[in-house]
Amino acid sequence: MDLRALKTFEACVRLGHFQKAAEELQYAPSTVTLQIQRLEADLGVSLFIRDGKRVIVTEAGRWLHQEAGTLLKSVQSIRQTVSEIASGEGGTVRFAAIEPIASQRLAAVVADYCRLHPKVQLTMEVSGSQPIADRVRSGELDFGICSVPSAKFMLDFEPLFEDQLGVMMHVDHPLAKRDEIAVSDLAGLTVLVKEPTCIYRKLWERAVSQTEPHPFSCMEVGSFFVIQQMLKEASSVGVVPMYSGLELEGSLVIRPFSDIHPIVPLGIVYKDKHLLGKATSLLMDAIRAI
Structure with missing residues (x-):
């Protein structure tokens, strides 16, 4: 008919x-x-x-x-x-980002995008760099925001910005009065770090391995938010990306390192830009404009 x-x-x-x-x-x-x-x-x-x-x-x-x-x-x-x-006014978008980029850089962008494109079905996940790259390669995600993926994944990577590590501590901690922290200043302290698979943990270990041995211990904590909350009540310190949004006024501060410069490039990973939908491309453009 x-x-x-x-x-x-x-x-x-x-x-x-x-x-x-x-x-x-x-x-x-x-x-x-x-x-x-x-x-x-x-x-x-x-x-x-x-x-x-x-x-x-x-x-x-x-x-x-x-x-x-x-x-x-x-x-x-x-x-x-x-x-x-x-x-680009409809369709679906599936992407993931590492933390704390997701909360500190992307949350406001995604919220504004959803306001401008209410008919788009958007899914945003928080995960680690390697799982994100693996899921982008398999097609489960349209794109991801993470560190440079392994060459074996055969993904395109567009660098967006660089994250630098610093030391988070309570405002009353003796080291908080300093403008910069040397690795040797951490001697005798318990340093809160992320899990071994985290890109920030790997970055920290690579940087510290190039310095003289220092007698400090590490405690693994699987969440930057948990590290943040623990430092509000403890005399230890934490190694975190330097985002002002992670600091708590009157409670926590972050200081840069003086003798090491742990920096990691972060960006957008995707499989084939020609296969991306218009709605996905518009969101990626909004993230690029940060």
């Missing part, structure tokens, strides 16, 4: 007259008549009974009118959805 013929049929029944249907659809009356005849021939039934200039809908016609109305609305919905996906 031709959708145009169904649309013409729906208009004929709704308006009760072929001529009125032709005027609404901007067809010649003969075109309306021809489309109805072809539709009847295709279905093998009469949809109208002609009574002079009047047409009466048959039982089959009444049933078809109900179903055609539903179908035409569905087609219109499909057209609108496809159009929204093509323009």
Whole structure:
């Protein structure tokens, strides 16, 4: 069945007259008549009974009118959805970012994006760099925000910014009065660090390995937020990225290192930009503009 013929049929029944249907659809009356005849021939039934200039809908016609109305609305919905996906106003976006970039840099951008594109179904996850790269490669994620992936993943990487590590501590800690902290200043302290798979933990270990051995101990904590909360109550220190948003006024401060410069480049990873939807590309552009 031709959708145009169904649309013409729906208009004929709704308006009760072929001529009125032709005027609404901007067809010649003969075109309306021809489309109805072809539709009847295709279905093998009469949809109208002609009574002079009047047409009466048959039982089959009444049933078809109900179903055609539903179908035409569905087609219109499909057209609108496809159009929204093509323009970036609809569709789905799946991405992940490492912490604390997710909360400190991306949260406001994503919230603004959702406000501007309310019909986009967006999923934002927080994970580690390697799991993000693995899921982008497998197609589970459209893109990710993380450190440079291994070459074996064969992903494109666009650098965005660099994160530098510092020392977080309570404002009353003796080291808090210093502008910079040397690794040797941590001697005798317990240093809170992330888990071994975390890019920041790896960065810390690489940097410290290049200095003289210093007698401090490390405690693994799986969350920067937990490190933050622990330092509010403890005399230990934590190694964290230097984000002012992680500091707590009157409670916690972050100081840079003086003798090491642990910096890690971070950016967008994706598999093939030609396969990315418009909505995904718009979000990536918003993140690039940070």
